Amino acid sequence: MSESGIIDYAVLIPLLPMLAFPVILFLGRIFNGTPTWVKNLKEGGIIALTVMGASLLLALAVIKEHMNSIGATNVFTWFETHWWEVDGALTDRVFGVGIYIDHLTVMLLFVAAFLCFLINIFSIGYMNTDPINDNRNHRFYAEFVLFCSGMLGMVLADSFLWLFIFWELMGLCSYLLIGFYYERPSAAYAAKKAFLTTRVGDVFLVIGLAMLWNMFGSLDYAVVFDPVEIAKVSSSELQIALGMMFIGAVGKSAQFPLHVWLPDAMEGPTPVSALIHAATMVNAGLYLVARMFPFFQAADIGSLSTLAIIIACIGGITAVMAALIAFVQMDLKKVLAYSTMSQLAYIFTGLGCALWFANNGYEELATFALGASLFHLFNHAMAKGMLFMASGSVIHEMHHAHHEVAHHEHDDDHHDDHHDDHHDDFDAQSMANMGGLANKMPITATAMFVGSMSIIGIPFIGGFWSKEGIIASAWKVALKEPVFLFPAMLVLIGAGMTGFYMSRMWFMTFAGKPKTDVAKHVHEQTPWIPIPLVVLTFMTLSAFILAGMHAGAWLGDYQSGHYSNFFSGVGEELQYVFLNDDPFLMVLTYVTIGLSFILGPSFAMALYGGSLDDDDEAKPWMQWAIDLSARVNKNSNFDNSAWANSSLAYSLEKRLHFDDWYDAAMLKIVVGFAYISAKFDKNVIDGVIKTIESTSQAASAKLRTLTTGSARDYIMMTALGTLAIFLLLWGVA
């Protein structure tokens, strides 16, 4: 299955950034600090941008060519080994490498290449204007492009083996970039935690791959997705193998119970949080699960429903748990981190539904659920990338403003050391220090506004279309399989919770009076940063186009060709959502909207709403929300201090104690046992050797005393010896 065309050059998409990695690193090492490097090349940022631009263009060309067709290059042999069959024959087993493109690849390729490019633009604004990054930005851009290479490679790979290879490469970059500020103990800790937690998942993924290989004799998609091959394997074994691989996905996508690393990963610079920990790498787990679809779809396979149910349940649990924790977070980025976790969980639930449908023979429903899940992945990546960049913009300007304020206050102490900013107690990320920024940062506030609406699922905007699809799918399964009531209920409740915590975040940051002096002095002034925000705002707002194109159906099954008529597509979609023939689904839609659009935001407004300073006026598309929130806030007089002081709130602030337990388990049990083992190794295993040694030394010391030097003793011994020999000979005879 190979054709020539642009796909032959697709290998360059990951290869270009990979080659840029050493280039930026070495050039940075050599030219660090020189004016050309800093001003013209933005400490490597321009090189990275060029490369990512080239990758994006190539990716777009590939996408255009393979919008409705599966493409694959020739498989090259990476290495070869043999297998000893039961009948005694030795057969060749090839580990190949190649490129495979289908609808799933196309979608993720676009998300990855597009966001890598945009976030690169953002980075140039964000990283190069912060004095703390002086002389180390080349390291940032080098690791950044290496990460992009990993993400693009993973999407394009034609086997689970290379998927895993690039998956680990991303893990490495994630580790390096979280620990970018290596001198901070918190960053070092967070980096280690992220790598180790995902590594636990990866171990199971490797085991799953080993099992899969033993079933199929290969990990290439072309082999394992062949229905003839799938028909030969036992479904229970396959289910276990896929389940093992799913644990890897749980680790990478930060799902319960391996979710603990993601909030800490916010220690990395904000562009890293936007790219790796919101928009791309965390989607790798979803991609892996979506890749399993053909196994479930295969006609001759037995029941794999248990795994589908587990996937959906993990999703449901995480969705609600993360949303709950997000209620109480004060750190802007941490709220977004938990939101990411929660939204990824939605997608897992949707994928669980799709897999269940596929496995039980409901082709059309499966296609719909898969499409909705992937569409949500798309919407979430766009919106969350934007939200993180916007939060970065806020934090960046807060830093600037703080510096200005501090500078004014201590005009006579010559503060030329910029690093002082980071020593004092002021927390530029805490929402408690913000408030009323809507008019001071109009672009950022708009981006946050639109992004939040997309995540909440406000009708017609971005995530609304896809989230409806996921919730509807979950309930459709629940009608057929009662166990699914659990995740279905959870995602429905989660929708309302999302409405609350996202609104809370927006109102705390942008509405109300400025809570600190610093917040009063914030301006939107850094170049480069607004560009991606504006682009993504339009991207999110125009998601209805994709919805109109029946993104769900297209992504799930590109062959159906629904997207031919755009207007009828939008009409159908609207009718499907709001005036469904099935009264159950119609009611469900309005319940969801009621929870996410009315109930959640209302509570948030009641608690955190408020008008801006008197002479300030936000842009009209936000002003109404601020006015409304002020009114709700005034009229409700809602007092939540009882909740805020409850033990539930305390344990939510403690992230439900998972981190404490894991730390304790690691430090007390594993490391404790390791120390005991090291002692045992030294004292007992080596002790035995030492005992042999000392015994033989003692024995030789004893024997040495026989050498007295006295002739009488020697004659005596000779006589005794001779006698002994005679006795021996006599005895033998």
Added chain:
Amino acid sequence: MSGTQALDIKNKEFMLVGGLLLIVAALMAFFPYMSSGDSEVDWISLPLVGFPIIVSCILLAFASQESRSRKEVIAVPIRLFTLAASLIPLAISTSLFFDWLIAVDWNLGYNEYALEKEYIWIETIGVSWHVGMDGLSFPMVWLTTFLIPVTIVTTWNEKDGATYHPLLLMMGGALIGVFVALDLFLFYVFWELTLIPMFFLILKWGGKDRRYASQKFFIYTFAASVIMLLGLITLYFLQPEGSGPRYGTVTNRTFDMRVLFTNALAANEGDGVFLGKDMQNILFAMLMLGFLVKLPAVPFHTWLPDAHVQAPTGGSMLLAGVMLKMGAYGMLRLPVALFPDALIFYQDIIMAIGLISLVWGAIVCLGQTNLKRMVAYSSVSHMGIILLGIASMQPIGYAAALFMMFAHGIISPMLFAVCGAFKHHYHSMEIGAMRGMAKWSPYLAVYMMFAWMASLGLPLLAGFVAELMLMIAYWHTYGWWILLPGFVLAITAAYYLWSMQRTIFEGGDEGQPPESLNGETPPDITTSENIGMIILAFFTILFGIFPFIALDMMGQWTHELFLTVFEGGGI
């Protein structure tokens, strides 16, 4: 230094280098052609084995005549010369690797060897100087020739270089001798010969407890190889008598491995069992014991951490890089290939020992406070993988074991080079004594992270392919026991990352230099260390991205082994 003395020294250097070059040129020119009858050049005996040993003996003899102060002066030319001399075997083995310049066919069947040469040595008992290489030994030979110059460069500034560097060269010659020997007697001679330079390297250049460590290293491994020797002699006498040029005139038996393999193959065929089941089991155990101690496998591993911690950097690099693999090589060469029935008999025990080494090594690593000790235990852990590969009884598992030998041979010298540079510059090996190394030693920090990541099996670096293949083979044979190697993968990441967190990272804006430096600014690594580590890093990436360069040859060997010995032997 006065003028006359300087002139004197220059003359001496000139004579030294020139004279040696003449000797070497003579050796190179004549000996390869002095082969037994046929016109093929002997590329192994002298160029790869004899040359390093002879050159190092000459240099050592020369250096030992000099006074202490002169030794320091002549150290520079001797170093340079040792490096130049070590590049010759590397050039030869590299051209053999890719079949450049020297024609060689690596498409070998079982018990077929490339560049095979045989000279009668001790006629009475049937000993011959019989050398040759195949897919099992050649990667190790290349690795040795590669590591010697790299080690010399990395430890360029080691004190007393006039004797240190020649010892490294001698070590290389002896190690290559082990891998190319096709005669049991010769094999054993080289096997023990490797102990001597290493013993002196630890004894003379080691740390505080070097005397204890060197003696322990010597006696422990020697005691084990005596048992192995008994096994070899028993094997010698149990073989059928014969006559011919290879057979001893007095004993009518031969030490020749090729004959031995042919005999074993014929006897094992079908339902046959070479030497009988019981004798196979006994001999298998005797030989394995020697190899397991060398590997080393838990519980025979305690000599290794002591030796490593005390050994100088160069010694550690060769010890971990090649010497440990002698054990693995010996297993695959002798007991596994000779006694397939005994292998099946002991299969689960080998698996258990491998698993215990793997798990125990990793857990003990996590409990270490000394950086070099931790790395030493990680070697124990990784060597367990080789035993698991052998126990898996699948070609892919054997290929994993072979590739692990090779990959670990590149990665572990880098681990020890990092430890050595650490010790050299900070005078401390304690994890956590300093933090924020990335601040003042960015290069060392990068190399450390690279080596650590390579060792924990990051994809696209050399170790990954071996681990992946092992997991596949292991699941096939031992099923859910795979959770234990999986657990080790996580623990390995844990100890490496934890140690990095407490050395490279943290430390605040100013860093936290080690107390042992008494407030001085910690330096970054020297140029020579830099060069050595760049080369090692480069090859780690090269064999990670293009594993087939070495793996093709290994795959061919495992294929032949399985087809001929296991399938042919009726296993």
